[in-house]
Amino acid sequence: MRFKSGLPIFLIGCLAGTATLADGVLNLYSSRHYDTDERLYSDFEAETGIQINRLEGKADELIQRLIAEGANSPADVLLTVDAGRIWRAEAAELLSEVNSDVLEDRVAGSLQHPQNKWFGFSTRARMIFFDKADVAEPPRTYAELADPKYKGQVCARSSTNIYMLSLLASRIAHDGEEAAEAWAKGLYENFARAPQGGDTDQLRGIVSGECDIVLANSYYFARGLAGDVDGLTSGIEGIGYVFPDQDGRGTHVNISAAGIPVNAPNRENAVKFLEYLASDGAQSYFAAGNNEFPVVEGVAGSSAVEQLGDFKADDLNLSALGEYQAKAQEIYNRIGYP
Numbered sequence: 001m002r003f004k005s006g007l008p009i010f011l012i013g014c015l016a017g018t019a020t021l022a023d024g025v026l027n028l029y030s031s032r033h034y035d036t037d038e039r040l041y042s043d044f045e046a047e048t049g050i051q052i053n054r055l056e057g058k059a060d061e062l063i064q065r066l067i068a069e070g071a072n073s074p075a076d077v078l079l080t081v082d083a084g085r086i087w088r089a090e091a092a093e094l095l096s097e098v099n100s101d102v103l104e105d106r107v108a109g110s111l112q113h114p115q116n117k118w119f120g121f122s123t124r125a126r127m128i129f130f131d132k133a134d135v136a137e138p139p140r141t142y143a144e145l146a147d148p149k150y151k152g153q154v155c156a157r158s159s160t161n162i163y164m165l166s167l168l169a170s171r172i173a174h175d176g177e178e179a180a181e182a183w184a185k186g187l188y189e190n191f192a193r194a195p196q197g198g199d200t201d202q203l204r205g206i207v208s209g210e211c212d213i214v215l216a217n218s219y220y221f222a223r224g225l226a227g228d229v230d231g232l233t234s235g236i237e238g239i240g241y242v243f244p245d246q247d248g249r250g251t252h253v254n255i256s257a258a259g260i261p262v263n264a265p266n267r268e269n270a271v272k273f274l275e276y277l278a279s280d281g282a283q284s285y286f287a288a289g290n291n292e293f294p295v296v297e298g299v300a301g302s303s304a305v306e307q308l309g310d311f312k313a314d315d316l317n318l319s320a321l322g323e324y325q326a327k328a329q330e331i332y333n334r335i336g337y338p
Helices: 009-021 037-048 059-072 083-091 101-106 162-175 177-189 199-208 218-226 233-238 267-277 280-288 303-308 319-323 325-335
Strands: 002-004 025-030 051-056 077-081 119-131 213-217 239-242 253-259
Touching: 025 059, 025 267, 037 051, 037 267, 037 280, 059 077, 059 083, 077 083, 077 267, 083 162, 083 253, 083 319, 101 267, 119 162, 119 199, 119 218, 119 267, 119 280, 162 177, 162 213, 162 319, 162 325, 177 325, 199 213, 199 218, 199 233, 199 239, 213 218, 218 233, 218 303, 233 239, 267 280, 319 325
Parallel strands: 002 051, 025 051, 025 077
Antiparallel strands: 077 253, 119 213, 119 239, 119 253
């Protein structure tokens, strides 16, 4: 059963009714919306006999709903994209500690909260893409994006975008605030145009000739490889890509993550669901749904993701992306990056 996020808060309890307390029910609040998730959920139901009731919406909407519902919330699992968003739920004290040997064994330590309040179940890489025809020596590190030799060539999203906040937060965690600000200023001074659009629009900017170098998440490019993305797929052969910092700390990654709310009425079922998401079969569906990388070693991604190849990922614990999120926005505001 799927609920839409536009429903009034009180109506969720009415729809779930007394079933929210039943042994065979899991109430999932999810900001994911991929067709492959249907198989993911139906397999869990078939394996466990537990029915999933789903409420879909934007992560921030779901977090606000959890706050408003308080102790009466029917939510058993909160599923979001981006560590910065799951951190917002954690910061609001909405998530509880989960003790699971299965999750500890199968999810890398950098992809889980230090007190086990959330776990990552797929990753995406923040990559550098470039115009093969115009850029003979593309930047190989994030630091190089701020090099004046690339002035007027770079495109990226606005400073308020969660991906840009998370990237800068990672640099604050690694290098300190002063160095991170200098980098952000250099990056912004190299822009070819004012920040606009999403990651796909940055990649389209290479095809159209507006941008020579862009920052984008790996799955946006993989979508262009896998299917017919308007304004991208037709010119994708002309786009080169770099996994940054392969000779250093590795490429910045982010996650789709899930946690169990403190007031979950079906906590045992929720733990079963998180452990299921870490299983080999579920990992394939979960990651393929958005052309992301599985978190469990040895599980293959989609064919488009596999084309990107292997890379070294930054092992910074992703809780830092939330911890320094506000500071990252302060820096962007200070340098005038809109």
